[in-house]
Amino acid sequence: MSGITDIIVLIKQVPDTTSKAGLNPDGTIDRARAKRMLNPFDRYALQAALHVKKTYGGKVTALSMGPPPAVEILLEAIEHGADQGYLLSDRRLAASDTLATAYALHKCILYLGKFDLLFTGLQTTDGDTAQVGPQIAERLDLSQVTYCEGFSIQNGKLHARRIIEGGHQDVITELPALVTVANAYHTLEYKTIRGARLAQELLRDEALKNQYIHTITLDDVNADPELCGLKGSPTIVAHTDKVGQIGGQCTMHQGKSADILIKEIMDCTNIKEFAKQ
Amino acid sequence: MTEESPNQAIPINASQPIGEVLVYIEQCLGELQPVGLELLGAGRQLADKLERPLSAIVLGYNLGDIPKTIIAQGADKVYVADHPDLEQYRTLPYRRVICNWLEQMEVEPHTMLLGSTTTGRDLAPRIAAHFTTGLTADTTELDIGPYEHKGGSDPSKIGLYANCLYAIRPSFGESLKARILGPWKNPQMATTRPGVMIPLKLDWERHGEIIPIPVNLLQEDYRLVVEETFREVNKGVNLTQADVIVSGGYGLGGPDGFELLNQLAACFDNAAVGASRKVVDCGWVPYVHQVGQTGKTVRPKVYIACGISGAIQHRVGMQNSDLIIAINKDPDAPIFKFAHHGIVGDLYQVIPEMIRQLKKNSNTSSTKEVSSIV
Ligand SMILES: Cc1cc2nc3c(=O)[nH]c(=O)nc-3n(C[C@H](O)[C@H](O)[C@H](O)COP(=O)(O)OP(=O)(O)OC[C@H]3O[C@@H](n4cnc5c(N)ncnc54)[C@H](O)[C@@H]3O)c2cc1C
Numbered sequence A: 001m002s003g004i005t006d007i008i009v010l011i012k013q014v015p016d017t018t019s020k021a022g023l024n025p026d027g028t029i030d031r032a033r034a035k036r037m038l039n040p041f042d043r044y045a046l047q048a049a050l051h052v053k054k055t056y057g058g059k060v061t062a063l064s065m066g067p068p069p070a071v072e073i074l075l076e077a078i079e080h081g082a083d084q085g086y087l088l089s090d091r092r093l094a095a096s097d098t099l100a101t102a103y104a105l106h107k108c109i110l111y112l113g114k115f116d117l118l119f120t121g122l123q124t125t126d127g128d129t130a131q132v133g134p135q136i137a138e139r140l141d142l143s144q145v146t147y148c149e150g151f152s153i154q155n156g157k158l159h160a161r162r163i164i165e166g167g168h169q170d171v172i173t174e175l176p177a178l179v180t181v182a183n184a185y186h187t188l189e190y191k192t193i194r195g196a197r198l199a200q201e202l203l204r205d206e207a208l209k210n211q212y213i214h215t216i217t218l219d220d221v222n223a224d225p226e227l228c229g230l231k232g233s234p235t236i237v238a239h240t241d242k243v244g245q246i247g248g249q250c251t252m253h254q255g256k257s258a259d260i261l262i263k264e265i266m267d268c269t270n271i272k273e274f275a276k277q
Numbered sequence B: 001m002t003e004e005s006p007n008q009a010i011p012i013n014a015s016q017p018i019g020e021v022l023v024y025i026e027q028c029l030g031e032l033q034p035v036g037l038e039l040l041g042a043g044r045q046l047a048d049k050l051e052r053p054l055s056a057i058v059l060g061y062n063l064g065d066i067p068k069t070i071i072a073q074g075a076d077k078v079y080v081a082d083h084p085d086l087e088q089y090r091t092l093p094y095r096r097v098i099c100n101w102l103e104q105m106e107v108e109p110h111t112m113l114l115g116s117t118t119t120g121r122d123l124a125p126r127i128a129a130h131f132t133t134g135l136t137a138d139t140t141e142l143d144i145g146p147y148e149h150k151g152g153s154d155p156s157k158i159g160l161y162a163n164c165l166y167a168i169r170p171s172f173g174e175s176l177k178a179r180i181l182g183p184w185k186n187p188q189m190a191t192t193r194p195g196v197m198i199p200l201k202l203d204w205e206r207h208g209e210i211i212p213i214p215v216n217l218l219q220e221d222y223r224l225v226v227e228e229t230f231r232e233v234n235k236g237v238n239l240t241q242a243d244v245i246v247s248g249g250y251g252l253g254g255p256d257g258f259e260l261l262n263q264l265a266a267c268f269d270n271a272a273v274g275a276s277r278k279v280v281d282c283g284w285v286p287y288v289h290q291v292g293q294t295g296k297t298v299r300p301k302v303y304i305a306c307g308i309s310g311a312i313q314h315r316v317g318m319q320n321s322d323l324i325i326a327i328n329k330d331p332d333a334p335i336f337k338f339a340h341h342g343i344v345g346d347l348y349q350v351i352p353e354m355i356r357q358l359k360k361n362s363n364t365s366s367t368k369e370v371s372s373i374v
């Protein structure tokens, strides 16, 4: 017996950066045209949570905070085998920074009750901070394993391998613990047949859907609105700058044969200095 | 838009003492990590602007000369926790020692900086959440300046703040740099990318104070044990130390293209192969090669970008290279806006020619008949 009963995974819906729609030629985002998707890093987290369920047992709850369309990613989690989803959706959450987000999510986790493992992605592609996970761990006073790329559970403890600068580290921690899953872990691949069928049914049957996917508010989880949204955020984006010209003028070499072009480069730069003698 | 103070506005907190600038210094098994020294360089400027001391905090075991080196690298004060239980970095003990120390300070630091390394990103959010203070991730520029908060949903935040930490980072998805601030609560915190800031020159004449700090750990701080640490330095990819980086993007057309890049890299003495995120996502090369916002920040002497469009997220990881040469068949590719030399052409024609001429150079170089470099 592994003793694992409850697994929570945090997932977020972000603008789609993989499809061409909504992407400017330079790779930047046109928010108005962008589609939505499950944060790619959270696919690893979800896969890790489902792996625990399959290998050691337990129930997987996917939790997200965001506007109502984020129900889509909770359905996606169910298709892959999650047991239920919770969406914290509340206008008072608008403009939350990571501290306020972590506050609201930790209230949801307390509301969900007991858990053994709490998985998050390494970072989001829109917030892009990797802060929300550890900030929740601090609020909940949890042990944490960040940058986790593989793990097993033995005698009720988590044995994990994490990435560090220029190497790896093997650690063992007591449970419950928070784990942020590195993008070196296995990504989410297959939907389960049962999950996919269930998701289809949920799409057709609103009442059934409400049994699996619960939309909750700050009041439900007993969160202080003063600590959420803009009010609860210690940071603001005060100013944005267009990224100006850097690196100076580019000297263009074109319209000639490759040998001439390279000769030009050899003549007007110092790259030969670095060539093997 | 530097928000110069309108003359009638009076700075809030003007009478309150300003705290110092505190830098977290990373060491691994007794070896100082470069990012801490880079932060001392950046922190020195902030501290001088604030006219406050620059302090550093370092944790570990048998630290030896490390505190002295930290002073020689720019700190006025070093807080040192030297204890067997701190030999290896672990979240809970480190956060306990640091939070305890900050809590007993008479005036909390104005600013606290950590590196955006696996350690810094593990630790900084814990400290920030503990003090419910703001934390900006992955900054690329730091400054101190005034800010006037004029309105918004929270009237208690309105006012003119004379000395704020400007934490500047590229913002998601747009060609913008965001200036993020949070002057309402100290310490104002940020993590900074390794390889971005410039360390000061080592100066053994510099004076500073070494202050041992208490280590009072609780039972619950031992919930995690480190079994083993593996260092795999120099596994063929040393992007941060290479003189020349040959980087490939989606324009390579497939994983085989990296063969050609390896050949080009082999023409140089100290070269490494980099990649754009798109090719990493495609699985053509492993993540360790990735350059950019979510990969490594590099500053080589020469950066050769092959079939890379030059998206902002790539650019922030390599824009400080001394010489950027871009090869792209699209003359309008954004990379040509910031490269120093742009070659418009098919990389499969251009690179073999570059290899040929570099090799020719090496064969004839003994006769020194090669034209001298401008
Ligand atoms: C939050 C976030 C973080 C990101 N982080 C990073 C990051 O860390 N690093 C990163 O690189 N990207 C990052 N990206 C992705 C980035 O926005 C771009 O999508 C990516 O850099 C594009 O990669 P590319 O230049 O290889 O591909 P493309 O944009 O597809 O460019 C390929 C280029 O190759 C040229 N080409 C094609 N064939 C040839 C040929 N035969 N010869 C010469 N040229 C040719 C084309 O003209 C084109 O310019 C991030 C994105 C987001 C949203």
Ligand SMILES: Nc1ncnc2c1ncn2[C@@H]1O[C@H](COP(=O)(O)O)[C@@H](O)[C@H]1O
Residues within 6 Å of the ligand: A010, A011, A012, A039, A041, A042, A045, A063, A064, A065, A066, A098, A101, A119, A120, A121, A122, A123, A124, A125, A127, A128, A129, A130, A131, A132, A133
């Ligand atoms: N709004 C959210 N809802 C659910 N999970 C989130 C949310 N924001 C962040 N997370 C989790 O925290 C991780 C780190 O996010 P970030 O700090 O934004 O980079 C993500 O990969 C998610 O697992």
